Amino acid sequence: xxxxxxxxxxxxxxxHDAYHVIxxxxxxxxxxxxxxESTLDDYDVIIVPGGFSYGDYLxxxxxxxxxxxxxxxxxxxxxxxxxxxxxxxxxxxxxCGLLPGALITNKNIKFLSKPxxxxxxxxxxxxxxxxxxxxxxxxxxxxxxxxxxxxxxTLKELEENSQIAFKYHNDNPNGSLLDIAGIFNKQKNVLxxxxxxxxxxxxxxxxxxxxxxxxxxxxx
Amino acid sequence: xxxxxYITYKDxxxxxxxxxxxxxxxxxxxxxxxxxxxxxxxxxxxDQKISIDEAKKIAEESCEKLLANPNTEKFHxxxxxxx
Numbered sequence: 001x002x003x004x005x006x007x008x009x010x011x012x013x014x015x016h017d018a019y020h021v022i023x024x025x026x027x028x029x030x031x032x033x034x035x036x037e038s039t040l041d042d043y044d045v046i047i048v049p050g051g052f053s054y055g056d057y058l059x060x061x062x063x064x065x066x067x068x069x070x071x072x073x074x075x076x077x078x079x080x081x082x083x084x085x086x087x088x089x090x091x092x093x094x095x096c097g098l099l100p101g102a103l104i105t106n107k108n109i110k111f112l113s114k115p116x117x118x119x120x121x122x123x124x125x126x127x128x129x130x131x132x133x134x135x136x137x138x139x140x141x142x143x144x145x146x147x148x149x150x151x152x153x154t155l156k157e158l159e160e161n162s163q164i165a166f167k168y169h170n171d172n173p174n175g176s177l178l179d180i181a182g183i184f185n186k187q188k189n190v191l192x193x194x195x196x197x198x199x200x201x202x203x204x205x206x207x208x209x210x211x212x213x214x215x216x217x218x219x220x
Numbered sequence: 221x222x223x224x225x226y227i228t229y230k231d232x233x234x235x236x237x238x239x240x241x242x243x244x245x246x247x248x249x250x251x252x253x254x255x256x257x258x259x260x261x262x263x264x265x266x267d268q269k270i271s272i273d274e275a276k277k278i279a280e281e282s283c284e285k286l287l288a289n290p291n292t293e294k295f296h297x298x299x300x301x302x303x
Contacts, residue, residue, distance in 0.1 A: 058260075058286070058287065059289055062286065062289070063286075066286070095289075101291065102289055102291040102292045104233065104234065104292055105236060105237070106236075107234060107236060108236065109236045109237060109240065147234070149233070149234075149291075149292065150291070151291075175234065
């Protein structure tokens with residue numbers, strides 16, 4: 001039995017999708033956790049969902065990182081608990097320093113909402129072990145600030161430590177350096193990704209490739 | 221006491237908005253513009269009791285902790301004595 005927490009900020013809008021996917025799996029429990037809460041002791045996995053926390057004011061994720069719950073997220077990350085930030089969740093994890101680099105406005109300035117293909121780059125982690133390296137998987141993106149940038153030394157470190165989880169396959173939609181779509185922290189217990197696995201967890205909705213990530217988490 | 225805070229992209233960070241607006245200015249016949257960048261302008265009013273140094277400290281800390289992203293943005297500010 002794994003206990004999942006889905007963090008809810010004012011402006012989160014993928015929280016219910018994530019909840020729905022986890023709730024549909026056996027051997028899980030899942031709860032919404034309001035961002036004003038200050039502890040996550042009772043959970044094994046923390047999902048920081050997509051949306052527009054605080055209206056994306058100032059910079060996407062910049063204000064959410066100061067919500068009380070983020071202190072708990074950082075604490076639990078140090079204990080090695082699994083944390084996945086999706087889209088706005090990825091932006092928040094970057095703003096709070098759990099993941100390196102920055103996510104800036106897409107190179108064509110547009111909000112992009114469409115399915116993309118990803119290459120699986122590192123399957124030796126608790127988030128990706130049910131996938132194979134080189135697998136091409138499909139899931140939607142829906143963002144305006146998903147253009148991943150980092151300085152040369154950070155990019156080198158990401159490559160050397162196998163911290164790149166997913167890269168855009170063929171067509172890089174937003175201008176991300178090295179075609180990066182998702183990265184791990186050094187310890188591989190934190191994953192941030194712009195594409196939405198929770199929106200690709202049911203074949204009736206076009207793809208269930210994202211479900212493999214949630215299954216991997218559950219079976220790790 | 222008031223702070224005027226300016227936040228702009230660091231050199232080398234792609235600024236697609238600035239580029240697009242620069243192109244538009246060019247296309248309406250305004251020439252000799254080398255480069256346009258778009259940033260943020262923030263005004264902050266302070267409690268009247270504080271000194272210029274205290275105001276500077278608050279403006280600096282605000283930029284470092286929240287207003288600017290050190291990975292991509294630089295900032296500067298002016299403190300105005302509005303008395």
